[in-house]
Amino acid sequence: MKQHALITGASSGIGLELAKIFARNGFGLIINARREDRLKELKNEIEESYGHDVHIFTGDLSIPELPQQLFNFTNELGITPDALINNAGIGDYGFFHESDWERTATMIDLNIRSLTHLTRLYLPDMMKKEKSWIMNVASTAAFQPGPLMSVYYASKHYVLAFSEALANESADHGVLVSTLCPGPTESEFQQEAGMLKSKLFDRFPVATSKEVAEYGYKALMKGKRVAIYGAMNKPVPRLSALFPRSWVTAVVRKIQERK
């Protein structure tokens, strides 16, 4: 039977590249994002290149009902994804006390709630398969507190901790769970998060979304539980654990400060 990958945030950046990679590797797709025109473009491209079925579910995953509606949509298609790729995520730059609450709540609902809910909905059926895969996209931000993006960094701590525990629980059921941790990556994220003012992207090498997605796909297939992309990023967890936490936090603040 044909394999399918469900990919959230497939309209740009890392998610768009992951969709192309899964298609190249023989998967049919269910793709989600809010911008339907982008998803339609991707569907046409993949159907023309590979002839796979591509199903579009347009919608804002920060709305609490959306994960259930997406689950119902795939059920009606008679598809249980072999791969669930929880990639959609947003950031927000600036001091927490000045932040817009609606934006913060949306970020928590998208980065944490929808990822967790989709996993809870699909996991039992995925466990019935001989082998299946879950990729949760975190960040190198998962390894240290992040002044000037405090909620975003904390949301990625959650993704990492949740996914590592899930990898442990699910291994006996043939479900490989991998947390992809990109460092700074060229995509729409930086602009969308209001990070053009931050020094972060000037201070670290910036990967392309394609490089990160290619790496993430291979790591997922191998069942690598924590997949950190980039030679400069790989030591981040060890370095963060080595120094006092207050010092690490102060360094992140320096890196995140305005140009």
Ligand SMILES: NC(=O)c1ccc[n+]([C@@H]2O[C@H](COP(=O)([O-])OP(=O)(O)OC[C@H]3O[C@@H](n4cnc5c(N)ncnc54)[C@H](OP(=O)(O)O)[C@@H]3O)[C@@H](O)[C@H]2O)c1
């Ligand atoms: N770029 C980086 O430097 C970087 C570094 C570390 C981790 N990451 C993580 O990588 C993941 C992908 O980000 P990216 O860099 O590829 O950024 P991106 O180009 O901005 O892509 C984000 C994707 O999420 C979708 N999305 C945003 N809000 C949504 C919502 N409410 N409901 C449904 N979909 C939504 C966007 O589509 P629509 O706008 O069409 O809805 C888009 O497809 C995120 O989880 C991000 O935190 C990125």
